[in-house]
Amino acid sequence: MGSTTEKQTPRGAGPGDLEAAFGRQLSLASRSVHADDHTNTHPAVAPPMHVSTTFRYPRNPDELVPWSEADPDAFEQTYIYSREKSPTVTRYETILTSVLGAPSIAYSSGLAAFHAMMVFLNPRRVAIAGGYHGCHGVLTILNKLNGLEKVDLEDPAALATLQPGDVIHVETPLNPTGEARDLAYYRRKADELGCWLTVDATFAPPPLMDPFALGADIVMHSGTKYFGGHSDMLSGVLAVHPAKAGLRTVPGRKGAGAGEEGKLTWVQQLREERLLLGNVMGNFEGWLGVRSLRTLELRVKRQSENAERLVAWLAGEKAKGEGVVAELVHKIQHSSLQPEAKEEGSWLRKQMPNGHGPVFALWLESEQVARRLPSKLRLFHHATSLGGVESLVEWRAMSDASVDRRLIRVSVGVEGWEDLKDDLLQGLVALKEELGR
Numbered sequence: 273m274g275s276t277t278e279k280q281t282p283r284g285a286g287p288g289d290l291e292a293a294f295g296r297q298l299s300l301a302s303r304s305v306h307a308d309d310h311t312n313t314h315p316a317v318a319p320p321m322h323v324s325t326t327f328r329y330p331r332n333p334d335e336l337v338p339w340s341e342a343d344p345d346a347f348e349q350t351y352i353y354s355r356e357k358s359p360t361v362t363r364y365e366t367i368l369t370s371v372l373g374a375p376s377i378a379y380s381s382g383l384a385a386f387h388a389m390m391v392f393l394n395p396r397r398v399a400i401a402g403g404y405h406g407c408h409g410v411l412t413i414l415n416k417l418n419g420l421e422k423v424d425l426e427d428p429a430a431l432a433t434l435q436p437g438d439v440i441h442v443e444t445p446l447n448p449t450g451e452a453r454d455l456a457y458y459r460r461k462a463d464e465l466g467c468w469l470t471v472d473a474t475f476a477p478p479p480l481m482d483p484f485a486l487g488a489d490i491v492m493h494s495g496t497k498y499f500g501g502h503s504d505m506l507s508g509v510l511a512v513h514p515a516k517a518g519l520r521t522v523p524g525r526k527g528a529g530a531g532e533e534g535k536l537t538w539v540q541q542l543r544e545e546r547l548l549l550g551n552v553m554g555n556f557e558g559w560l561g562v563r564s565l566r567t568l569e570l571r572v573k574r575q576s577e578n579a580e581r582l583v584a585w586l587a588g589e590k591a592k593g594e595g596v597v598a599e600l601v602h603k604i605q606h607s608s609l610q611p612e613a614k615e616e617g618s619w620l621r622k623q624m625p626n627g628h629g630p631v632f633a634l635w636l637e638s639e640q641v642a643r644r645l646p647s648k649l650r651l652f653h654h655a656t657s658l659g660g661v662e663s664l665v666e667w668r669a670m671s672d673a674s675v676d677r678r679l680i681r682v683s684v685g686v687e688g689w690e691d692l693k694d695d696l697l698q699g700l701v702a703l704k705e706e707l708g709r
């Protein structure tokens with residue numbers, strides 16, 4: 273057995289080394305392909321999938337350091353048991369750390385990540401409004417456990433009742449409409465009130481938005497959506513603002529580095545809590561995540577462009593006041609239609625400089641039309657979820673009781689946008705005929 277395997281400290285050209293060689297930061301596209309190069313221990317170009325749940329300790333007895341005595345920095349280099357961490361998921365996290373520009377940690381699902389974030393920050397109150405219904409469900413469970421209260425994010429008077437240590441949780445763009453919220457505004461509120469700003473950025477992954485540039489403390493993603501991108505894996509991600517990822521005292525723990533007794537970084541603490549909550553990603557999902565992140569930029573750019581074109585076409589048809597779109601579509605919602613999208617220098621332009629999210633909402637003329645339209649489409653699958661290469665529509669009442677029953681959520685995939693346009697058009701025409709209009 274080679275000493276590299278025994279010591280579990282692979283060496284190679286890391287992203288730092290690569291960037292030093294280029295004298296600048298590599299592009300997002302290059303980082304998503306090469307940020308994990310330094311973890312290669314085998315000449316195979318495609319990454320391995322490690323399925324082991326347990327890892328051999330060093331053979332040399334003098335190198336045995338019990339976990340409770342280990343320096344967390346050194347500990348990061350070793351593998352013990354896959355509920356703590358596993359090499360394939362670490363590889364996925366390494367790429368995410370580079371792509372998101374902040375230390376990142378992966379979970380078994382988006383909701384597992386949201387739950388872990390709330391357990392870690394442990395607020396008394398969370399300001400939140402609308403958005404993904406499952407996050408509200410997690411807060412209801414926490415309310416049962418510790419009385420955690422929800423405060424209406426959109427009501428300035430309610431927001432003012434927050435206390436230091438509470439959380440302002442902003443989902444943007446919002447599920448299910450794809451409309452954006454002003455992160456800079458909520459950062460100012462968080463500063464005034466001494467609160468943490470957490471952002472669910474699932475609907476606008478890189479390169480569309482960087483919530484850290486606007487002061488987010490923790491950014492959360494359902495990696496099930498765009499990081500996975502192929503509707504075949506569950507994943508959640510937390511990324512911690514690099515400047516705020518610093519040391520926090522943990523009673524009874526040896527700390528990171530000399531002289532930092534009892535202190536761990538946020539990510540180290542999140543990892544310790546993840547070890548106990550047990551909400552880790554599976555190895556196969558980690559492997560799929562690595563494969564998928566390679567094409568993140570390609571996919572997301574294409575999906576974003578497709579969505580903007582479709583929305584512009586639909587809005588144009590609607591504005592004509594006649595034709596099947598104008599007749600059957602009551603309203604279209606997407607950040608590209610928000611007034612600030614057209615304003616030079618607006619918060620929205622600054623927040624989403626590289627395009628809008630690939631999800632938008634259509635309000636059909638009636639519940640009946642919304643329920644029937646998905647069955648008329650040939651390219652859009654009728655299914656929940658979003659972010660995959662396949663375009664999806666969902667009569668949203670199917671999975672979210674809190675939204676208007678006329679609403680259809682559209683997740684745009686990587687198909688040719690004109691094919692998607694023609695599919696929507698023929699679907700609306702067929703539906704109109706069926707309804708005898």
Ligand SMILES: *Cc1c(COP(=O)(O)O)cnc(C)c1O
Nearest residue numbers: 381382383404447474494496507
């Ligand atoms: C899907 C989703 C979640 C939950 O993620 P899972 O991976 O399904 O647990 C959270 N927030 C948003 C905005 C989502 O779209």
